[in-house]
Amino acid sequence: MVVRLIEEVxxxxxxxxxxxxxxxxxxxxxxxxxxARASCLQATEVARLVEALKMSAENRTNLYILTxxxxxxxxxxxxxxxxxxxxxxxxxxxxxxxxxxxxxDCWDVVITNRAFREVFGGVRRHxxxxxxxxTQGFIFFHPDAPQLLxxxxxxxxxxxxxxxxxxxxxxxLQQRPEDPRLQAIEQEIDRRPALRRxxxxxxxxxxxxxxxxxxxxxxxxxxxxxxxxxDAHIITEHHQGYQPMTLQRATFIFRERRxxxxxxxxxxxxxxxxxxxxxxx
Numbered sequence: 604m605v606v607r608l609i610e611e612v613x614x615x616x617x618x619x620x621x622x623x624x625x626x627x628x629x630x631x632x633x634x635x636x637x638x639a640r641a642s643c644l645q646a647t648e649v650a651r652l653v654e655a656l657k658m659s660a661e662n663r664t665n666l667y668i669l670t671x672x673x674x675x676x677x678x679x680x681x682x683x684x685x686x687x688x689x690x691x692x693x694x695x696x697x698x699x700x701x702x703x704x705x706x707x708d709c710w711d712v713v714i715t716n717r718a719f720r721e722v723f724g725g726v727r728r729h730x731x732x733x734x735x736x737x738t739q740g741f742i743f744f745h746p747d748a749p750q751l752l753x754x755x756x757x758x759x760x761x762x763x764x765x766x767x768x769x770x771x772x773x774x775x776l777q778q779r780p781e782d783p784r785l786q787a788i789e790q791e792i793d794r795r796p797a798l799r800r801x802x803x804x805x806x807x808x809x810x811x812x813x814x815x816x817x818x819x820x821x822x823x824x825x826x827x828x829x830x831x832x833x834d835a836h837i838i839t840e841h842h843q844g845y846q847p848m849t850l851q852r853a854t855f856i857f858r859e860r861r862x863x864x865x866x867x868x869x870x871x872x873x874x875x876x877x878x879x880x881x882x883x884x
Contacts, residue, residue, distance in 0.1 A: 695719075705850055706850075710740065751827075821858065824857065
């Protein structure tokens with residue numbers, strides 16, 4: 604099946620075997636060896652074939668699956684051209700006061716609505732951790748995250764936003780340990796001593812709460828549109844229409860803070876839920 608797929612794509616591209624070998628940087632003999640063990644190709648070898656053959660999204664996904672590999676997420680630019688994203692944009696644009704974001708399986712932002720841009724768009728620029736680029740990266744690495752998530756209360760940020768996010772990331776990494784994007788996040792965490800110490804607490808947090816434990820308590824949040832702290836609830840959902848990955852959506856529902864509201868540590872859910880969850884916090 605693997606060889607047949609590769610051959611069909613090669614022939615459709617009008618490539619000779621010699622030309623394919625040259626694109627791969629292989630000798631014809633080495634290419635024959637690859638084909639002899641085609642079903643056991645490594646992820647890096649599959650990636651080279653995908654690039655050499657300029658495979659479509661569908662063929663790329665099939666090749667990864669047939670070789671027993673996890674298909675990588677398509678680029679955000681590719682996602683933006685799918686019908687699902689157009690429908691999502693129409694839907695979240697109707698949520699005029701509720702910030703809403705659609706993101707990938709590694710939390711890369713795909714689209715946002717105006718309310719999300721109003722709340723998060725004014726955050727200081729950051730090379731990798733701006734909330735308009737990656738939602739978890741913002742929580743982990745942006746120095747201004749506690750000003751919004753926790754309304755400047757460091758304890759509220761740590762216990763109600765950071766720890767659940769780290770626990771959620773840890774659970775995701777256990778599911779996809781070979782994902783280079785998740786590995787890169789782990790390496791970045793490891794370079795930050797305080798964050799590394801917090802990350803080491805994640806297994807205990809999961810043991811006590813579950814990685815996506817949902818509780819009714821609100822989370823403290825600073826709404827820059829009105830210039831004061833509010834209670835934030837989050838509705839999450841996922842959509843599997845675009846293979847091989849799940850598009851996910853998070854919508855923030857803000858409420859005026861209730862007098863003497865109490866939110867105990869470790870009772871909040873992950874900010875952005877795992878695929879398969881249909882939950883409301």
